[in-house]
Amino acid sequence: MTNVENTSGTFPVTKTEDEWRRELTPEEYHVLRQAGTERPYTGEFWDTHTTGVYRCRACGMELFTSKEKFDSHCGWPSFWAPLAEGKVRYLRDSTLGMERVEVRCANCDSHLGHVFEGEGYNTPTDQRYCINSISLTLEEDAAAKD
Template identity: 65%
Template sequence: MAYEVEKTDEEWRAELSAKEYHVLRQAGTERPFSSPFETDPTVGVYACRACGSELFRSETKFDAHCGWPAFYAPLAEDRVQYIEDRAMGMKRVEVRCANCGSHLGHVFEGEGFDTPTDQRFCINGISLTQVPDQA
């Protein structure tokens, strides 16, 4: 798939830290409970760390006690891309940034959370940049 932001592997490696590159470009996963975004109360937008595309709003973030920031919906459906993921012997849905193709995490449904969508976008905090609202 063609993305609006396309860079060579060398360009991504030069712009991202080794950990960011591993998660964003190699579909890795950060350690659980390592992101301060999981329970951060700051009001604002969460953008893709790789390209800056705005992906989620803090109002859709909730504490799922899962070890990663959780949202019940993206900012808009065209901001994310869904890809079936059958790695690790299970069927999951990978979530990528629709602007640059970077791996963000996975989305799960039907877990019984009291949210409007019954979805949990389990997103690696290292994949995000927080942009606080201006008062």
């Protein structure tokens, strides 16, 4: 698994909590800025197969692509890897009485979801980036629209 960080640093996109509250809906703010989770099977992208790039809803950074997306049947969009190293960062998360690895946007430090390893999925990395739909936007591949 990738390196887990325990500290927060500085980020290219830095805003006050008031600025984030003005720019995001209450639901987006809860997940992206307060590390909330949307209910499974309710998000916009958990079941989509559209070709394109998934971006951070808060800052627009490219994070994942449809090439790495797979059906894990967990109720959230699942990816076996980010678009590239350095696009996301990892934090140890021991909330809810379990040890997990939280995934955050490396550009604005918004919460995206968690990454799990060793679950037996037939993917190149055996990792499942379980990401909240509300943390993402999808830029559809222009060639796929034609």
